[in-house]
Amino acid sequence: MLNFSSHPLAERMRPTSLSDLIGQEHLVGDNGIIRKAIQSGNVPSMILWGPPGVGKTTIANIIAHEVKRPFHTLSAVSAGVKDVREIIEKAKYSSRAILFIDEIHRFNKSQQDALLGAVEKGVITLIGATTENPSFEVNSALLSRCQVYTLKPLDEEDLLRLVRQALERDETLKKRKIIIKEHEALLTISGGDARKLLNLIQLMSEALMGDIEITNELVTQTAQKHIAIYDKSGEQHYDIISAFIKSVRGSDPNAAVYYLARMIEGGEDVKFIARRMVILASEDIGNANPTALVMATTTFQAVDVIGYPEAQLILSQCAIYLACSPKSNSATTAIGAALKAVHDGGDLPVPLAIRNAPTRLMKDMGYGKNYQYAHSYENNFANMEFLPDSIRGSRFYDPGQNAREEEFRNHLRKLWKEKYGY
Numbered sequence: 001m002l003n004f005s006s007h008p009l010a011e012r013m014r015p016t017s018l019s020d021l022i023g024q025e026h027l028v029g030d031n032g033i034i035r036k037a038i039q040s041g042n043v044p045s046m047i048l049w050g051p052p053g054v055g056k057t058t059i060a061n062i063i064a065h066e067v068k069r070p071f072h073t074l075s076a077v078s079a080g081v082k083d084v085r086e087i088i089e090k091a092k093y094s095s096r097a098i099l100f101i102d103e104i105h106r107f108n109k110s111q112q113d114a115l116l117g118a119v120e121k122g123v124i125t126l127i128g129a130t131t132e133n134p135s136f137e138v139n140s141a142l143l144s145r146c147q148v149y150t151l152k153p154l155d156e157e158d159l160l161r162l163v164r165q166a167l168e169r170d171e172t173l174k175k176r177k178i179i180i181k182e183h184e185a186l187l188t189i190s191g192g193d194a195r196k197l198l199n200l201i202q203l204m205s206e207a208l209m210g211d212i213e214i215t216n217e218l219v220t221q222t223a224q225k226h227i228a229i230y231d232k233s234g235e236q237h238y239d240i241i242s243a244f245i246k247s248v249r250g251s252d253p254n255a256a257v258y259y260l261a262r263m264i265e266g267g268e269d270v271k272f273i274a275r276r277m278v279i280l281a282s283e284d285i286g287n288a289n290p291t292a293l294v295m296a297t298t299t300f301q302a303v304d305v306i307g308y309p310e311a312q313l314i315l316s317q318c319a320i321y322l323a324c325s326p327k328s329n330s331a332t333t334a335i336g337a338a339l340k341a342v343h344d345g346g347d348l349p350v351p352l353a354i355r356n357a358p359t360r361l362m363k364d365m366g367y368g369k370n371y372q373y374a375h376s377y378e379n380n381f382a383n384m385e386f387l388p389d390s391i392r393g394s395r396f397y398d399p400g401q402n403a404r405e406e407e408f409r410n411h412l413r414k415l416w417k418e419k420y421g422y
Contacts, residue, residue: 009173009202010195013166014058016065022165022194023158024055024151034059034149038066045119045126047104047134047143050151052238053193056129059151060100063127070097072124076106081114088118097124104128105137106269112142119145136275153192160187162194166201173201177211185216189223191238237268241276244319248277249284253323260312260319270311274300277318288328288402295321328400337396348388381415395420 015021018028018035027034037043043063048056064071072087079101091097099115101107118124119142126146130137134148154162160183167173167180178201180186190197204212204222212218240262247255263273274296281296299318303311357367372382385392399405399412399422413422 008199009166009170010053010198012170012172013162013198014061016062018062018066021055021058021062022162023154024059027149027151028059034063038063041067043067043098043125044147045124045145046147046149047128047130047138048149048151049130049132049134051153051192052131053190053195053197054151054154055194056151057100057102060098060127060129064098064100067098069125070094071100072097073100073102076101076103076111079111081111084111084114088114088123091118091124096122098127099124100127100129102129103131105130105132105134109139112139116141116145132272132275136271154194155192156187159190159192159194159197162197163201166198173205176205178205178214179212180214182214182216182219185219185223186214189219191242193238240266241268241273244273245276245280248280248319248323249327251323251325251327253320256319256323257316260315264308264312264315270303270307270315271300273315274303274318277315277322281322283332284327284329285322285325286328286331286400287405287408288326288400289404292322292325326402326404328402328405330398330400330405334397341391341394341396345388345391348390350388351385353384354386383415383419393419395422 018038021028024032026032029035048059050056060073061071070091072090074083074087087097087099091099104112115124115126119126128134128138128146134143138146160180163180163183163186167178186197186200190200200219200223201214204214204218207222240259244256244259244263247259260273278293278296278300281292285292295318299314302314306314352366352369353371355362355367357363362368370384372384374380374382376382387394399409409422412420416422
């Protein structure tokens with residue numbers, strides 16, 4: 001007889017209905033698009049994009065359960081074209097079967113192409129899960145036949161609720177007295193990954209007898225004792241890339257190449273590493289050294305063509321360059337502040353002076369009136385208002401403390417000191 005308590009805690013706690021799912025309210029809440037699709041019975045083919053452990057596989061299982069359709073699963077790590085075709089053939093004799101493909105970004109072009117006809121004709125409803133941007137990793141023909149839904153990282157409240165739920169409901173854990181005294185290490189080490197969080201709880205419950213008081217020290221010790229070898233399809237995949245990124249961000253080229261070597265030895269996808277460096281070049285270096293983005297983008301293009309083993313030289317050069325570059329997150333904080341203003345203020349009216357006026361009616365309404373063409377003024381600058389009235393004077397960009405952006409600051413101070421306070 002199968003002992004269910006021997007299953008991983010994350011599997012034991014996997015929700016079977018939308019009402020039990022924690023997080024992703026924008027998709028599965030009362031007005032969520034996935035909930036509405038399930039209620040209507042018209043579930044489209046979709047790509048679920050989000051970080052690990054936020055509910056992609058769970059949502060796929062819930063959809064299949066709720067709409068009561070045949071459900072097939074494949075892992076792109078181990079499946080091939082033959083497996084895809086076998087399932088499509090079976091689906092021809094069932095009613096709109098659902099095919100769930102985990103890590104669909106790992107399917108190559110021929111594997112993805114094998115899905116096209118069946119998805120287009122409705123033989124299968126495809127649900128793909130990916131941690132990678134589908135615009136890069138899913139070919140355009142397949143992507144055009146799917147809806148892309150972005151899953152958000154679980155926040156602190158979601159994760160703590162998940163822990164409480166496990167301690168109260170799991171048949172094994174609820175028999176013991178387990179108290180969460182400190183939770184910071186739990187949340188930090190799990191990194192918003194529900195699966196990893198529950199694995200930590202399970203590790204502590206199995207390592208200790210009797211009552212347990214979970215502290216930051218206990219969590220850290222438990223995690224350190226269970227460090228696995230690099231597995232590009234497992235948790236270490238995310239731990240090592242995190243360490244790599246933080247080493248580059250921390251301007252330590254020695255640590256950066258060490259973690260790069262760990263990924264290379266583990267057979268990590270060269271494009272995965274290079275893509276992370278492209279993102280980092282803007283997120284953590286930005287205008288402190290604009291050439292970093294050029295370097296990272298060129299690296300991405302080069303390693304995609306060359307592949308291993310030669311690509312390791314290019315990756316190493318770029319990683320060292322990025323680690324040694326001056327750092328600035330001013331572009332990151334600027335767009336974050338601007339997005340918050342958009343979220344808080346909604347669609348504020350664009351000042352009439354800078355609106356487009358393609359028709360006579362729009363011109364009569366004042367569109368484009370009093371617009372000052374910068375190049376017609378001294379120093380190619382006209383002191384006019386560009387932001388909506390209700391947020392005029394809002395400063396989203398604050399130049400970083402580095403030589404290049406100090407030049408920006410001095411230039412902006414000459415132009416906008418009175419308005420933005422540079």
